[in-house]
Amino acid sequence: VTRSSSAIAGARPFEGSDLPANAAALYPQSTGPEGLQRLEAAWARPARFGLLTEINNNHIGVLYIVTGFLFFLGAGVLALLMRIQLAYPGNTFLDPATYNQFFTMHGTVMMFLFSVPIVEAFAVLLLPSMLGTRDMPFPRLSALGYWCYAFGGVLVFVSLFFKIAPDGGWFMYPPLTGPKYSPGINTDVWILGLGFVEIAAIAAAVELIVGILKTRAPGMSLSRMPVFAWYMLVTAGMIMVGMPAVIAADILLELERAFGMPFYDATRGGDPLLWQHLFWLFGHPEVYIIFLPAAGMVSMMLPTFTRAPLVGYTWVVLSAIAVGFLSFGLWVHHMFATGLPLLSLGFFSAASSAIAIPMGIQVFAWIATLWDGKPMLRVPMLFILGFLCIFTLGGLTGVMVAAVPYDWQVHDSYFVVAHFHYVLIGGMVFPIFAALYYWTPTVTGRMLSERVGRWAFGLMFVGFNAAFLPMHLTGLLGMPRRVYTYPADIGWNTLNLVSSVFSFVFAAGVLLVLVDWVRHWRGGGQVPHNPWDAPSLEWMAGLGVAHSFRSLMPISSRYPLWEQKGLKEDETAGRGYLPDAPTTEREALITTPISAEPVQIIRLPQPGWTAFVASLATAIALAAATLKIPSAAAVAGVIAASAFIRWLWVLDGPVPHGLADAGRDLALPLYKNDSASVGWWGLSVLLVSDAAVLASFAFAYLFLWTSRPASWPPDGSMLPGFVLPAAAVLLVACAALLFRAAERQIRRDRRSPAVWSLLVGALAGLGACWLVWGWPASLGISPTGHSYGAAAWTLAGYAVFHIGIGAAMALWCALRLALGMIDSWRCLTVRLCLLWWGFTVAVTAFALLLIAGFPHVVH
């Protein structure tokens, strides 16, 4: 009864698996108790300290959310301290230096350590079960991202207690943050900590994109996907494209601070506006990176509380995508006061306003959903209504600041402070609190208190509006942002006092939620499954079980728990896919990106120390380097490197050739070594970010030329020739071709010629590194004398970095090949390295062509 034999002929629900009708599948699945036993053993959570080794996204997601909320509380306390300082004119509660550190940290922590991580955290926690999978494909990467975020964030935050916290504003405009005007390590702390957080954000984004596209439940085609997954897909894509701009800006700033390469220093051909372009090229999309996931959560909660499907699913999805695209065309509206030509301001003004259309569609789709059903006024719904009120006004003041002349008045005044708190607290914090009340039962099995929640909402709503609405007026009365005090006779006293008092009312509401959460966490009655009678799959997942589902059910509806009768029973009875873990490893089902047909069973990494050790050692190494303790930095650096090497070493382990039983009479391969593998998708997504970093460096080069066209190239440097760069590109192309030849040989299992091709390819790569690195010096281009040299060296350096990694990959593959760890079947490593080499050829050609060709064009 309990053995499902895949040899049984039966209707195969999905086309596309290459199972011959009578083949015996490996690892037969069992739907009985012994299958469940194996499943539970494979997903068992390590105990005590071992918990640090757990990498399951369900677990990491909870850590992520808790950490994010702690940062929210910390930054909130900073805000309250600032409000005390501003309650009265001439107050001396905080001295100027401390106040400057506080507002810098408030902004930095809220934007980088709370907002972006927490929305990704909710996705990491909820998406696997919402998509009907056990886990997403790269849990170890998620764990690495989480630990990087936690260590980097703590590093930045504790700097406050040593009075070395960043103090240049969360936007860190040079030259104020350059080596001349910020000689202390405060700015380095910011760059270092944020570097970690950016790595974490990108790691989570890779996981989310590949997870959403490749690990959905069978049958959950794109059009049946929960709308939150759509929002997260757009958000993660925006992170992959947008985050690199600020990473590049940070790298350039640190190069200027540590090595004196002038990018932002106007006295040596740099331009402070370069930073603003790069920063806001990311910074503006960031607002939507924060808002879209929150909007996605609202779109998930509304159907539950109205008992009606979301109105205009397609409209909403298309709006989210439109917002994603438009958000990259708006960054200049943070720079309206920098003196750019009115024509370009007009363009950005219109583009900024245009985003009101997809926003309007979403708001009206939500309202229509309310109209369609019978809405219930539970706590999450209260927070959603609060969100609609506040966010609408925030969006409308956004249209006002997008109006160029109006922005000239209100920019950098308290009006803008009011505006973006309406957008961010209204558009993101209220939905997050709704989500907290809504989804807490999926984690703890207990509900938060309805009564406390109502009080908390009331305090937060009233406190928020009474604190921030007056700030519009304060700003119009002329109060600039980021001032630690103000004159008493200028008409701002009452307004500031009101804002200060009600900020504490808002904080009281947050505190109430915190108390409620702690109370609920310590005990209380369990609620039944799916207490809200919600339609989506995360409410079907088993409580407190890491594998989420006994079996993975085929999905045929957008609202499966409402429309697919008996789904829960079938799932628990093991009538779906993978009801067992016969390999004793953690497994998930890979499906096709569009129609979600199952095509592969992947083995997920087991719990392990690598992610934790790698991130901790990296954090220590970089912190020690910042604090100038070279010995500690070296030791920690070696440990970190070993951890990463170990990680890579165990990747692409041995896998049997045959098809394995997936349950429901389907047999699937356990391994893909081509572009269908998740590894290939993960690397491709990562290369998009890599290309965006390169584009940012190229933008820096071209932008610096536009601001200093007369001295490009500056006196004393020769015009670059084309022979050497052409030779270098040729050499890199040769190395790539050798790598490709090696890959061909490997597919024919001809090991020794493959090893030789790889070794010669690595040698060619190293030769190219040497050529490219020496080239700018031979032209008399100094990296520190003028922005021209700094920009050219950065581009060349980025090419060298890629070629160097490629050479290391060739040696790595040669070693694994020699040890028999690569063969014609198990060759994904080689394929991925080949992808890198192809990309490297493009990077090198592009960078060198720009450096060599552009001075000729403008000369």
Place this chain on the structure above:
Amino acid sequence: MSRSSPCLLAAWGVAGITGCAGRQSALDPAGPSAAAIHTLGIAMWVGAALVTLLVIVLMLVPFIRKRPRPANRRLFLWGGGVALPLVTLMALVPYVLTVGQETRASTAPEALSIDVTGHLYWWEVSYRRAGSPPGANSANELRIPVGEPVELLLRSVDVIHSFWVPRLAGKIDMIPGRVNRMVIQADQPGRFRGQCAEYCGTQHTLMAFEVLAVPRAEFDVWLQQMNHPAPHPQTPELRAGRDLFVSMGCGACHAVRGVAQGRLGPDLTSVGSRSLIGAGALPGGVGNIAGWIASAQHLKPGNGMPSYDQLEGTQLRALSNYLDSLK
């Protein structure tokens, strides 16, 4: 639940329309540029209030209606989602661009042109253009004739600052390596307070200045005065003050026309006539000048001026009386 917001909104509306006094208020415009922006602001606030109200009402209807009725999808999505923002924006964007064009209108070449340079944390002001005498410098105070467009050329020597006099015009940044231009005009005489609007470091807060609009005749007299060195001190105490100014090396940083040519700190030729000391750290007056000299680092930590707390009482009095006499 939204009990607090409508009444606050109303309070705001009343304040906004009746005009809010205040030396630095964008709601009390005293020049054409600020006035045009203020009108634009009122129009946009009225629109925003109406849309917010519409959304709140539509949102609450399902909770209070007796019989549920499904939403008209076409009306909500096409009407509310597409048509409403589209129509509003199509009206708004041309209006906005027109206002932008007007507020950046250029001046005739013979009009007055002033160089304003941002420093950590003070403003250098020079009247270098046609008709202005050489060395016509000032600091933390711009004197302009009433009713005329005045061109400002804005620079910075260190970090980014932003020039903002809300009663006259919007702000524009002062960026190292760039020169930004703006035109201001005051339609009535008076003192208009301005303040740095781009965070520029420890004392960004205390980087204020004033624009002093005076009738043209008075302005011309004042500008002509710039041809002459600062008047000689008349009393022994003032002379002692001047000698201290010279002997203590104040002139290494500060200029007093005819006495010293320092350029690192504010020009003090007419410091006695200013209503702000230390770019807004203190109001003017001899007592505050003395206080500033003795404890500048205490009053404005991190600014470029050391505290001269080793001066004897008589010396401090003489020096501050001398400076206060420079009108």
